[in-house]
Structure formats: structure tokens, C-alpha cells
Amino acid sequence: MLAEAPAGWSRAQRRLHWWSAGLILGGFAIAWPMVALPLDQLLAKFLLYQAHKTIGLTVLALLLWRGALRLRRGRPAWDAGLPPGQARLAGAVHLALYALMLVVPVLGYFTAATAPAQVPTLFLLVIPVPHAVGADPAAFGVLRVVHRALAILLVALAAGHAAMAVHHHRKGLPILARMWRATP
Amino acid sequence: MRRAVAMLGLLALLLGGGVPARAGETYDIDQTYGDIGFKVHHLGLFSSAGTFRRFTGRITIDQTHPENTRVAVVIRTASVAMDWENAASMLRSAPYFDVARYPDARFTSTRVIPRGPDRYDVEGLLELRGVTHSLVLHAALVGQRPSGVAGQEIADFVVTGRLRRSMFGMTADPAFISDAVDLRIDARLRLYVAARAG
Numbered sequence: 001m002l003a004e005a006p007a008g009w010s011r012a013q014r015r016l017h018w019w020s021a022g023l024i025l026g027g028f029a030i031a032w033p034m035v036a037l038p039l040d041q042l043l044a045k046f047l048l049y050q051a052h053k054t055i056g057l058t059v060l061a062l063l064l065w066r067g068a069l070r071l072r073r074g075r076p077a078w079d080a081g082l083p084p085g086q087a088r089l090a091g092a093v094h095l096a097l098y099a100l101m102l103v104v105p106v107l108g109y110f111t112a113a114t115a116p117a118q119v120p121t122l123f124l125l126v127i128p129v130p131h132a133v134g135a136d137p138a139a140f141g142v143l144r145v146v147h148r149a150l151a152i153l154l155v156a157l158a159a160g161h162a163a164m165a166v167h168h169h170r171k172g173l174p175i176l177a178r179m180w181r182a183t184p
Numbered sequence: 185m186r187r188a189v190a191m192l193g194l195l196a197l198l199l200g201g202g203v204p205a206r207a208g209e210t211y212d213i214d215q216t217y218g219d220i221g222f223k224v225h226h227l228g229l230f231s232s233a234g235t236f237r238r239f240t241g242r243i244t245i246d247q248t249h250p251e252n253t254r255v256a257v258v259i260r261t262a263s264v265a266m267d268w269e270n271a272a273s274m275l276r277s278a279p280y281f282d283v284a285r286y287p288d289a290r291f292t293s294t295r296v297i298p299r300g301p302d303r304y305d306v307e308g309l310l311e312l313r314g315v316t317h318s319l320v321l322h323a324a325l326v327g328q329r330p331s332g333v334a335g336q337e338i339a340d341f342v343v344t345g346r347l348r349r350s351m352f353g354m355t356a357d358p359a360f361i362s363d364a365v366d367l368r369i370d371a372r373l374r375l376y377v378a379a380r381a382g
């Protein structure tokens with residue numbers, strides 16, 4: 001029985017899924033005004049950066065937690081109503097989402113660390129997160145572009161993923177429902 | 185004598201002069217080594233620092249009355265530099281140094297007061313953004329050694345001070361940028377020490 005797939009998503013898995021989704025969308029949304037704000041609004045800019053970095057690091061922590069749960073507990077079997085081709089596609093998208101949830105925050109961390117404006121990273125505005133590397137304008141120029149591009153890819157993939165979830169839900173498959181509440 | 189040498193260096197401190205100074209003369213000194221640095225604080229959480237790349241100084245040394253030493257420094261405000269160029273260009277803009285209207289800032293000493301071994305207070309007037317206020321700088325001789333050239337010595341000075349930028353009309357962004365600005369000037373002076381033989 002232990003080798004069998006669980007009947008449904010555990011409560012922790014469901015909570016972590018929705019918390020991660022919410023934080024990613026929130027962090028993505030504030031990234032744009034944060035970068036666009038002019039320097040005569042430094043306080044607001046600073047607070048948005050700290051919020052963005054705090055959110056992103058939280059996503060990273062939640063990912064590690066989720067990843068550990070997933071490796072230990074696994075996932076429920078694909079819904080029987082899902083054509084095998086779509087299940088394979090969904091599996092690939094889930095893997096890509098996991099990878100991006102790891103890579104985007106890590107790149108964000110190095111973007112912050114190499115930025116020519118040496119602003120510290122303060123988790124929740126109070127806990128200093130050491131920067132492993134120092135200012136490096138050339139690296140920063142590359143990192144910020146890759147961080148942004150992969151963040152856009154992450155959110156675009158998640159949007160497609162969510163659209164499919166809603167699509168299947170409307171077709172009556174209990175896929176969204178079992179991610180939303182406990183499987184009886 | 186060490187004190188007199190320190191006093192000579194004092195002048196240099198503000199100038200970071202690479203030109204040897206000799207008593208009883210006036211020197212126009214271009215900055216070669218020195219560094220005029222400043223630092224502001226943000227929310228008590230961290231700070232940022234910058235420097236001025238271009239400044240010139242004139243020193244008048246009176247060897248018999250070192251306390252009559254005069255220091256005058258002119259700083260090119262447009263030469264302000266920070267690690268982040270966007271921040272430096274912000275500092276050049278009207279709410280900060282307003283370099284288009286005030287291309288120079290000036291410090292002119294009025295009095296030099298010995299405060300202990302190798303320590304001096306330099307009282308003077310700072311003109312910034314067209315506003316003049318008194319400012320006291322604290323100078324310390326932190327190192328003195330032969331330069332390798334006969335009759336010359338290298339003296340290193342650290343000069344510190346603190347001003348309130350609002351007094352000079354620089355009131356922008358008080359929520360994020362502290363009113364207090366810490367100054368730190370590192371200077372190196374090449375002194376002729378032939379007269380020191382005694």
C-alpha cells in the first residue's frame with residue numbers, strides 16, 4: 001500500500017500550492033512598479049524591493065518544503081478522465097513550474113546581490129540575508145534580464161496551467177476540486 | 185616637531201595633495217590621491233556612500249604659527265560619484281547638489297585648533313548650494329613614514345565631520361535619506377622634512 005499513489009493531495013500540499021501561487025503572482029505584480037518608480041520616491045521603491053525579495057525568498061522556502069513532501073509522498077494518480085497525452089503534457093508543465101520556482105528566485109537573489117546599488121536584502125524588512133557575491137554590473141546586466149524573462153515564462157506557464165485546470169473543471173473532471181479541498 | 189608636521193599635513197588633508205608642501209608658502213594643489221567621501225543613512229537599516237572625484241585646494245602654511253594655517257578647498261559638485269550611476273545623477277539634479285546652478289562647493293578654514301597629539305579641529309565655512317554655514321572638521325594624522333625620497337615624508341590624514349544637509353536647502357526625501365551626512369576625507373601629503381633635522 002505504501003508504494004501506491006495517495007488518494008489525493010495532502011492538506012499541506014494543497015496549502016503550499018495555493019500559497020505559492022498567490023505569492024508568485026503578488027511578487028510578479030509588484031516587480032513592475034518597483035523597477036519603474038523614479039528615484040524621487042526612494043522610500044516606496046525601497047519598500048517594494050524588500051517586499052518583492054521577501055516574497056520571492058518565501059516562494060523558494062515553500063518550494064523546498066513542497067519538493068520534500070512531493071518526493072516523500074508523491075502525487076495522486078492522474079484523473080481517469082484525462083487523456084494520456086494531456087496527462088503527459090501536464091506532467092511536463094508541472095516539472096517546468098517546479099524548476100522555474102527554483103530558478104527564478106535564485107536568479108533574483110543573484111540579481112539583487114550583483115546590483116550596482118548595494119541595497120541589502122532584508123527578509124521581512126528586518127532579517128538581513130547575506131549576499132554571497134558583491135556588485136558586478138556586467139553580471140547584473142545579464143541576470144536581471146534572465147530573471148525577468150524566466151519570471152514571465154513562469155507566470156505564462158502558470159496561466160496556461162490554470163486555464164487547463166479551469167477548463168477541466170468545467171468539463172466536470174474533479175481535478176481542481178481535489179487540489180482545492182480534501183479528497184474524501 | 186611632529187606636531188608641526190602634522191599641522192602642515194592638515195592642510196594637505198583636505199587636498200589630498202600629491203605636491204610636496206613647504207612652510208611659509210602657498211600651494212595650489214590638484215587632487216591626486218585624496219578622496220572626499222560622504223555617507224548617508226537609510227531608515228537606520230543601511231547606508232550609502234559616495235565621493236567627489238574633482239576638487240582643488242589652496243594651502244597657506246605659516247611655519248612659525250601653524251595655527252595660522254589656511255585651507256581652502258573647492259569641490260566640483262558635478263564630479264559626485266556613487267557606485268550606482270543613477271544615484272549620482274540624482275545627486276546632480278536640482279533637489280540635491282543642483283550642479284547646473286551651483287557647480288562648486290567651497291570649504292574655507294577660519295581656525296585650526298590642536299586637540300591632542302596628531303589631532304586638530306579645523307573650523308571653517310562651507311558653501312553649498314549657495315548657502316554658507318560653519319562646519320568643524322576633525323583631522324587626525326594616522327600615519328607618517330619616509331617616502332623613499334630623501335628629505336620627503338608621506339603623511340596620511342583622515343578628516344571627519346558631519347553636516348545637516350537641510351541647512352543647505354537640500355531637503356529632498358527626508359523619509360529615506362538621513363538629514364545627517366557623514367564626511368570622511370582621506371588625504372596623503374608629501375612633506376619636505378629637511379628643516380626637521382633637529
Ligand code: HEM
Pocket residue numbers: 024027028031032035036052053054055056057059101104105106107108109110111112115121144147148151152154
Ligand atoms: C517567484 C519569485 C519571483 C518572481 C516571479 C520575480 C519576478 C520579477 C520580475 C518580473 C522582475 C522584472 C521587473 C522589471 O524589470 O520591471 C523582477 C525584478 C527583480 N527581482 Fe524578482 N522575482 C522573484 C523573486 C526574486 C527574489 C527572490 C529576489 C531577490 C532576493 C528578486 C530580486 C529582484 C530584483 C533585485 C529585481 C530588479 C532588477 C532590476 O533592477 O532590473 N526577485 N523580478
Ligand code: HEM
Pocket residue numbers: 017020021022024025070075078079094095097098101154155158161162163165166175176177178179
Ligand atoms: C504561479 C502559479 C502556479 C504554480 C507555480 C503552480 C504549480 C503547480 C504544480 C508544480 C503542480 C503539480 C503538483 C505536483 O505534481 O506535485 C500543480 C498542480 C495543480 N495546479 Fe497549480 N500552480 C499555479 C497556479 C494554479 C492555479 C491558478 C490553478 C487553478 C486555477 C492551479 C490548479 C492546479 C491543479 C488543479 C493542480 C493539480 C493537478 C492534478 O491533480 O493533477 N494551479 N500546480
